[in-house]
Amino acid sequence: MGKTTPRFENLKPLATKNRLTALTIVWSFGVLCLMAVQTDLFRHYDFKPAFIAVYLLMAINTLFIGKLWKIYIENRQQK
Secondary structure, eight states: OOOGGGGGGGGGGOOOOOHHHHHHHHHHHEEEEEEEHTTTTTTTTOOOOGHHHHHHHHHHHHHHHHHHHHHHHHHHOOO
């Protein structure tokens, strides 16, 4: 795995196992709640252009959580 880029160096202190576990649980709950609201409680899924900002927000949050887990794994392997 590659090293963390300098712009993500300030995220290293955030990447602890307890914090990541809590963030992942909160993220999962948030995504499930947003999906429930957007899809009428999972009965049918219609792409609604009104929710583009929410879809973008969910994608960015997913990438951020993934990046934090990657930083945690890299730090754990270096120790």
